[in-house]
Amino acid sequence: MISEDDVRYVARLARLRLEPEESSRMTGELAKILAHIDKMSELDLDGVPPTAHVLDVVNVTREDKERPSLPREEALRNAPAVSDDCFRVPRMG
């Protein structure tokens, strides 16, 4: 059973700030959803290979050839803050 502490821990892993009432509500909702998901444990899946991907394609490569990249001003155009042609962020905590 997922606890509110678990929820707060997972929210930190996901870099997601939850308000106290959100984590409390989320705990109940996730518990209910995970209880439904636990239905999978009824199945005996020993020896069943996992499917990560349905297509039978592996190691798709392209020719190693130079191509023009996105111009710097285009790449920076949507940035909330820019300085010296770089994305600007606050200091690390």
Added chain:
Amino acid sequence: MTSLDPLRLTARQAKKLLVDGEISSAELTKVYLDQIETVEGKVRAYILVTADNAARYSTKVDREMQAMRGPLAGLPIAVKDNMVTEGVTTTCASKILANYQPVYTATAVRQVWEDHVVVLGKTNLDEFAMGSSTENSAFQVTANPWDLSTVPGGSSGGSAAAVAAGEALWALGSDTGGSIRQPASLCGIVGMKPTYGAVSRYGLIAFASSLDQIGPLTRSVYDCALLLQHLVGRDPRDSTSVELPEPIALPSAERLDGLRVGVPTEYLGVGIEPGVRARFDEALARIEDLGGSIVEISLPHTEYALPAYYIIAPAEASANLARFDGVRYGYRCADPEDLTDLYERTRGEGFGPEVKRRVMIGTYALSAGYYDAYYGRAQRVRTMVRRDFDRAFAEVDLIASPTSPTVAFKAGARTADPLAMYVCDICTIPANLAGLPAISIPCGLSDGLPVGFQLIGPAFSENRMLEAAHALEGAVGFDTAPSFKTSGPRPEAAGWTPGEITYRPEDAQS
């Protein structure tokens, strides 16, 4: 100019009128812009209508028709707002991307642009395509044109409602667990999810990369094939895209002689409304009238598909949505103390409740100690679901089911209970897990609301599926014009106003 009914006109008919010189692209485009003017206040299908651009571009197509005689030239289209469009704001119906100006265009959209299709605007969706009612949009709640107090389905609810309401000739959507087929079903139109890999996902803002697929929402099966022809193909920018074994053909079948259609007992279990069941059974009888046979089959792992999906999709989403961090684009929280505070508050303030739930489920399922029990297990269940289909397709050509267990439900009816919303997708999710093509076509009304009929086929069986759906559509004879009635209160969006959503016409289609 002939008088045109945007609620019934198909792309096939519109194309003929254009080619015969009966109508110009500018006139055709105006039919939809006028209809948007008339009904959009009630339907709210669009996040952004690029009216000026559509008017200008259609005039250009007319002027240069000789040079622009592409097979789709001059036909107007609506695009779901999770496909990036250079110069046209792309929001994914999220506060975190409000006013995001893409610097490139999704391949699927690029391909129809290059055919000189006229883009009418960007349609509403559940935030990041997560939802089954379009109520999770950060901006607005879209109404179903068949009853304005009900939802259009989701997550491509804006595209489905726009087509149903005659606000678009046809539209592009995306389908991760039913997001094209379920809204098509609820809005009385045709919607198709192609085989995984058939259409490039480049520029489709990723939700669950191993499940997402772009596809058409149209007023007829023929239109669906016509649009799909121009979407498919291998794209060097999407390494999971493939060339189809045969080109998409335009369907013409009127008979279904020899076709074996399997009906999985597990799909007709609890939760199918009697009215939906009645229309579904009548459609099966039509298949038999046309020479096909109905075979009862079993897909024994169906009940495990939903739990597996609700691990796999959120797990992939939690990884895909890590990029929305307030650094390179989109929303950034005010006055962050440090970098961690910037990440956490930007995401906490920028994402809506359903997106947060899925990021949390996904992160939890992938976290140390839980990976094998959840993600590893879900991937093995996915193999079992695929094997079920493989066995079934040894016996039958196509599989049939209702698309949605219910007709359109009242806005607000399921928002309080996420799990109640998730079970809407029980009939559509297995095809995504197995990467199979599937189509929904309208098969009648229940209590005045459309019922969708789903066909699922083996990988790359698009042509067989389109032929069968076309023949069945002819036998059903569904009238696509909705009533715009209201049987209850219109919901108000608990929405957030993004300010002015704009586009730069100089960069948009020109």
